[in-house]
Ligand SMILES: Cc1cc2nc3c(=O)[nH]c(=O)nc-3n(C[C@H](O)[C@H](O)[C@H](O)COP(=O)(O)OP(=O)(O)OC[C@H]3O[C@@H](n4cnc5c(N)ncnc54)[C@H](O)[C@@H]3O)c2cc1C
Ligand code: SF4
């Protein structure tokens with residue numbers, strides 16, 4: 001290995017690889033240290049948001065291992081045995097650039113993307129776990145990887161280690177995150193014939209669907225479930241804040257089993273074969289949980305910097321790629337000046353602030369606290385709402401007047417209207 | 433859909449197991465952790481931590497760790513030293 005690089009990047013996820021690709025194209029001597037094989041450690045729900053990627057590799061979907069482009073979105077409110085859903089289908093998303101939304105499987109996508117950076121000239125070192133930084137006069141000047149010859153120097157380091165931000169903590173930029181700011185995602189890959197998926201989800205060849213389930217998806221606990229369509233598999237999973245798992249004594253495997261057992265979920269999985277089980281955290285602390293982002297010789301990007309939009313959009317990959325790109329552009333400027341101090345690297349933070357990354361995080365800054373302040377919407381309220389609707393549509397010989405006064409009374413006895421409106425108001429901040 | 437138990441689910445995965453654990457507990461501190469707060473015992477998606485009632489000890493089956501990091505975030509004390517497995521070791525997803 002070279003003894004010295006212009007820049008070392010820790011982690012070959014979307015943020016790190018984007019930085020590597022940009023720097024390598026600029027002709028810089030850049031290395032990526034990845035503890036596994038690119039992609040092998042990574043799981044996500046399923047939709048890659050590709051605005052930045054399409055700029056770097058125009059028409060990438062023609063060669064990248066994408067599964068399907070998302071034209072259908074469905075938001076569903078579950079009670080313990082019923083469902084109310086809002087189903088959207090945008091046929092305009094069936095044309096390039098496909099609304100920049102593609103389902104992907106990370107083990108395949110990350111590997112492809114990393115190969116692109118390698119082709120551009122980046123050195124990808126796999127099986128290399130970075131344990132610490134080289135620090136000189138208070139500045140980060142390289143990495144210490146747990147391997148032979150693992151002490152490698154660079155003018156600066158981009159930390160793209162993802163949600164388990166051990167290095168960012170070592171660098172003093174953040175503390176161990178609080179359970180309230182982290183959500184655990186557990187997912188299963190379930191295979192089905194391609195045609196079955198298309199028939200079941202009303203899709204044509206190549207089209208995809210993203211179904212999100214709220215309300216009683218986790219049997220009454222705060223959290224949600226999802227089904228995303230891949231080519232010949234489904235990504236099926238749940239997300240639950242760690243603070244909720246902790247307080248309620250919940251077992252994640254029970255939650256995903258309960259979700260799949262709901263009749264409105266199970267019908268999509270019928271006849272499927274389980275291929276994989278996985279777990280990964282989502283940094284959902286939002287704007288207020290963003291750590292320090294730079295110090296002399298170091299920048300944090302992607303999940304390690306908490307750059308994820310925790311609202312209904314749940315965008316992470318595009319924020320990761322944008323931050324990787326901004327960090328790379330900052331390195332290019334810093335190199336011209338020959339100065340990698342925190343002051344010069346602070347330009348990275350300005351770029352983030354001027355972009356959708358920080359603007360969106362700021363807009364949704366109330367979301368992390370809102371989610372755990374609306375427990376009724378995951379418990380009694382969906383039960384009462386769906387019982388009301390069920391009563392409304394139940395065929396009987398009672399007069400509609402009679403039915404309605406009964407239903408209204410039953411509803412008011414179960415749910416405080418004041419609390420319901422307050423919770424709906426809070427929830428609207430997550431949805432808008 | 434056929435139901436699988438957690439061990440059956442883990443059997444689907446490929447792990448390269450290191451000789452030593454990347455999850456290190458300060459057992460003395462754990463014994464001071466009140467039973468109702470031993471989140472590691474229920475919060476792990478892979479059920480790596482199990483209470484051995486006979487030995488009155490926590491058994492750590494690090495071989496099946498999915499490296500999600502949840503136990504580290506949930507542990508109320510500093511008793512749990514969480515590292516990444518050595519480079520090239522641990523879980524490798526085929527889909528992800
Ligand atoms: C359940 C779930 C659902 C999600 N759904 C979506 C979605 O639908 N759409 C979306 O856009 N986003 C989604 N996200 C978020 C998205 O996955 C992340 O925001 C994104 O992957 C962050 O990219 P990253 O490059 O910062 O980190 P990662 O993708 O986590 O990459 C970090 C890399 O660094 C490596 N690494 C870590 N530490 C070291 C070290 N010390 N030495 C060497 N290598 C190291 C890791 O092995 C890994 O390859 C979801 C996340 C989860 C968990
Ligand atoms: S939660 Fe932490 S302190 Fe408590 S038993 Fe588990 S590892 Fe030990």
Ligand code: SF4
Nearest residue numbers: 476497498500501503
């Ligand atoms: S990192 Fe995740 S899978 Fe591994 S022991 Fe901790 S909670 Fe369990």
